[in-house]
Amino acid sequence: MNRMPAALTCVHARTRRRVFTLAFAGAVAGGLALAAGASADLLTPESGGSANADDIDTLYKIVLVVATVIFIGVEGALVYSLVKFRARKNAVAAQIRGNTRLEIGWTIGAAVVLVVLAVVTFAMLGGIRTPPNSDADGFATPVVQNVSSASAFQPRPPNGRSLNIKVNGQRYVWRYTYPDDDDNVLNNAFSYVEMVVPTKTTITLNIDAQDVAHSWWIPALGGKFDGVPGHTNFTWFKIDKPGVYRGQCAELCGRNHADMVAQVRAVEPAEFKTWLETKEREIDENNAGALERRKADAEAATTPAEEAP
Amino acid sequence: MAAVDTAVRIPEITAHHVEPEPTGWVSWVTTTDHKRLGIMYLVTTFVFFLLGGVEALLMRVQLGAPDNTFLTPSTYNALFTLHGTTMVFLFVVPIMAGFANYFLPLMIGARDMAFPKLNALSYWLLLAGGIVFYGSLFFAPPEAGWTSYAPLSGSAFSPTSGIDAWIFLIHLTGISSLLGAINFYATIANMRAPGMGWGRLPLFVWSILVYAILLILALPVIAGAVTLLLTDRHFGTGFFDQSQGGDPLLWQHLFWFFGHPEVYIMILPGFGIISEVLPVFARKPIFGYKAIAASTVSIAFLAMLVWAHHMFSTPSATIVLIFFMISSFLIAVPTGVKIFNWVATLWRGTIEFKTPLIFSVGFISIFLVGGITGVFLAVFPVDWQLTDTYFVVAHLHYVLVGGSVFSIFAGIYYWFPKMSGRMLGESMGKWSFALMYVGFNVTFLIQHAIGLDGMPRRVYEYPDVGHLGLYNLISTIGSFILAVGIGLTVINVVRSLKVGVKAGPDPWKANTLEWFMPSPPPVNNFDAIPRVRSVEPMKDVRRQVARQTASSIELGEDPSMSESRA
Numbered sequence: 001m002n003r004m005p006a007a008l009t010c011v012h013a014r015t016r017r018r019v020f021t022l023a024f025a026g027a028v029a030g031g032l033a034l035a036a037g038a039s040a041d042l043l044t045p046e047s048g049g050s051a052n053a054d055d056i057d058t059l060y061k062i063v064l065v066v067a068t069v070i071f072i073g074v075e076g077a078l079v080y081s082l083v084k085f086r087a088r089k090n091a092v093a094a095q096i097r098g099n100t101r102l103e104i105g106w107t108i109g110a111a112v113v114l115v116v117l118a119v120v121t122f123a124m125l126g127g128i129r130t131p132p133n134s135d136a137d138g139f140a141t142p143v144v145q146n147v148s149s150a151s152a153f154q155p156r157p158p159n160g161r162s163l164n165i166k167v168n169g170q171r172y173v174w175r176y177t178y179p180d181d182d183d184n185v186l187n188n189a190f191s192y193v194e195m196v197v198p199t200k201t202t203i204t205l206n207i208d209a210q211d212v213a214h215s216w217w218i219p220a221l222g223g224k225f226d227g228v229p230g231h232t233n234f235t236w237f238k239i240d241k242p243g244v245y246r247g248q249c250a251e252l253c254g255r256n257h258a259d260m261v262a263q264v265r266a267v268e269p270a271e272f273k274t275w276l277e278t279k280e281r282e283i284d285e286n287n288a289g290a291l292e293r294r295k296a297d298a299e300a301a302t303t304p305a306e307e308a309p
Numbered sequence: 310m311a312a313v314d315t316a317v318r319i320p321e322i323t324a325h326h327v328e329p330e331p332t333g334w335v336s337w338v339t340t341t342d343h344k345r346l347g348i349m350y351l352v353t354t355f356v357f358f359l360l361g362g363v364e365a366l367l368m369r370v371q372l373g374a375p376d377n378t379f380l381t382p383s384t385y386n387a388l389f390t391l392h393g394t395t396m397v398f399l400f401v402v403p404i405m406a407g408f409a410n411y412f413l414p415l416m417i418g419a420r421d422m423a424f425p426k427l428n429a430l431s432y433w434l435l436l437a438g439g440i441v442f443y444g445s446l447f448f449a450p451p452e453a454g455w456t457s458y459a460p461l462s463g464s465a466f467s468p469t470s471g472i473d474a475w476i477f478l479i480h481l482t483g484i485s486s487l488l489g490a491i492n493f494y495a496t497i498a499n500m501r502a503p504g505m506g507w508g509r510l511p512l513f514v515w516s517i518l519v520y521a522i523l524l525i526l527a528l529p530v531i532a533g534a535v536t537l538l539l540t541d542r543h544f545g546t547g548f549f550d551q552s553q554g555g556d557p558l559l560w561q562h563l564f565w566f567f568g569h570p571e572v573y574i575m576i577l578p579g580f581g582i583i584s585e586v587l588p589v590f591a592r593k594p595i596f597g598y599k600a601i602a603a604s605t606v607s608i609a610f611l612a613m614l615v616w617a618h619h620m621f622s623t624p625s626a627t628i629v630l631i632f633f634m635i636s637s638f639l640i641a642v643p644t645g646v647k648i649f650n651w652v653a654t655l656w657r658g659t660i661e662f663k664t665p666l667i668f669s670v671g672f673i674s675i676f677l678v679g680g681i682t683g684v685f686l687a688v689f690p691v692d693w694q695l696t697d698t699y700f701v702v703a704h705l706h707y708v709l710v711g712g713s714v715f716s717i718f719a720g721i722y723y724w725f726p727k728m729s730g731r732m733l734g735e736s737m738g739k740w741s742f743a744l745m746y747v748g749f750n751v752t753f754l755i756q757h758a759i760g761l762d763g764m765p766r767r768v769y770e771y772p773d774v775g776h777l778g779l780y781n782l783i784s785t786i787g788s789f790i791l792a793v794g795i796g797l798t799v800i801n802v803v804r805s806l807k808v809g810v811k812a813g814p815d816p817w818k819a820n821t822l823e824w825f826m827p828s829p830p831p832v833n834n835f836d837a838i839p840r841v842r843s844v845e846p847m848k849d850v851r852r853q854v855a856r857q858t859a860s861s862i863e864l865g866e867d868p869s870m871s872e873s874r875a
Contacts, residue, residue: 087659099596
């Protein structure tokens, strides 16, 4: 290119400049068009299962609006100055070293935007962090008070009643333990992978982990909460209509991390009652059966083995 | 303008005899010359960059289709561990040290770094760290991610020695960076040219000063943390084992107490490069020199206070979450100030669209997106949805590729003429930029949507639900466009070493002292160190030359314009 005559280089440079300006403007415009015609999952987090997920979605959208305005403003100023102030014949660069008022102005401006975002977050925090009461026709839940690891940041509904399920992350499966009215945890109903819950009922979760750190995440039911060995984490959700909500472990836990899925199936409170009773009965039967077998084994061990060589 | 300063003379050493530069590979291995070490840093780290890039492409191939079986889970996990670790510890942090090695002494008018032998040691420790780490490829590479969270990185869940190779890398590159940081600090503090007060320090040097301070503050923490991990793994301690009274969360706190300052360690020198390039090609002084220098310092201060925003989904009290949200918000203010100042630097300039400028402008437009998505992630309830998903992957690449890599490429195109004496091909450079810019955005813009669609990071496969297949395919295609763009610059560099146009001492009509010498500069840098009278010493030099020769040398500006501060 440097062997070209000067005039030709100049023409080339100008077209190239134009191509780049166009490409840049095209990329920005393309991004915006994509944003405008976007479907819900393209631009916003999943929601629609529980009120806390919906509130997070709203908060996200507020931030998105502010962000879009700032994005367009700054990229616009950038593109404008690139087009308007490109080197031309006889153009002279203004030797400006700064403008104290302007600089203080935009520092304060940026701070004000962030103060507004912080205030909005605080205003919405209660609804996201604190669970509501169950509906009157929800599943009759006991008062959560016998939770072993009571904590200052455990969310509780105002009336203190919720269905408190223990979520335990294990490589590479989730285990759920349901509450019952005695202190023996060995006879509680439990399930793996799929958590069955009643609708119209506030579900509080105590999340921990068996081996390495895991992260509980059902997107439509609210955010992630890590299960860390030795700690208990808390979240809640309340589902209005029956349905299935899918998610998976979100914290790297080993080779099969990608396959550590979870799902929540919400059913009517009456159906849940039946499901829970069936589970508890099965567990009682199994426990009784196991006890029988152990007894038989113990007797066999004490009886001298006749057929032994 | 003040007349030529003859009244005040300070004693200085003037070179009367310069040894010819030694040649041969032994001279490279034994060198303590900051310029040679700088080139060794740049070449070594760029090789690691290409390795990390190949790892990324392999991952993108695996993710190009749902339920793909191109890679096994353990290979995939090893690849993202290698990729993240390489890019952070073997590319971005040390390549900034490479630029600083070469240009910091030149920019402040010094003949070498303060401790040249220590400087050589820094380089060799870096190389040793890289070799030890990549040596693990031949037995069992680590699979716990570049964050190596306990207990996953403990001996119970990572019994092979890959994690130990990772720990060794952290120690070796850590000592390398720490020694380098002390060297930079000592050089800047003590070896500036006469007249170069703190207010006349080039902004790149400001950013390296702050980079050095952050390294000195943050690296001992990670060095301690990985030592605890090492004793946990091999000597029976239980610092991160809850069953022995330790705590897995302690690892996360220690890691991120280092890890977040590390993010600014990686980006601040890039900011410095941009602050050098923009005024040169806009033919205009930097807008708000003091504000940019001050924002660099305040970013560094705040960077030490935001670490737990990586841990919003861990068991934490609300008040802790609120503190780290506010501190993360605060850091957006000085970062925003920098972006405004850069745009204002272009404003009313006469912008010459040379490749370094184009990369700098590309940097601003991409980094802005990374900064804005950072605000989403700082709002902790929103972060509960976004953390550990592809939204975060997109965010961090907008910051680290869009931010650091584009600024590094701006630096390569800007400074290559000084290092080699030859210009890089402009046309190929612009094509490289165009492909990188398009490829980058195609790869990573869609990843925001992948994350919002519910795909966590660090998964080797995903089911064919929703648009995940399409989005991931788009991202994979983009990554190859990006790779071609990077490849063009590699070709450009190799080619220009032979056929590039001779650059001369000051091809860009730049502002800072490194352009005072021939390209490449002689071993001793300066025969006589010039006295610095402003923040743009080369402008003064050109003005003085023009005045003394009464010639019509183009100054790249209108000398009659007085400098104004409105």
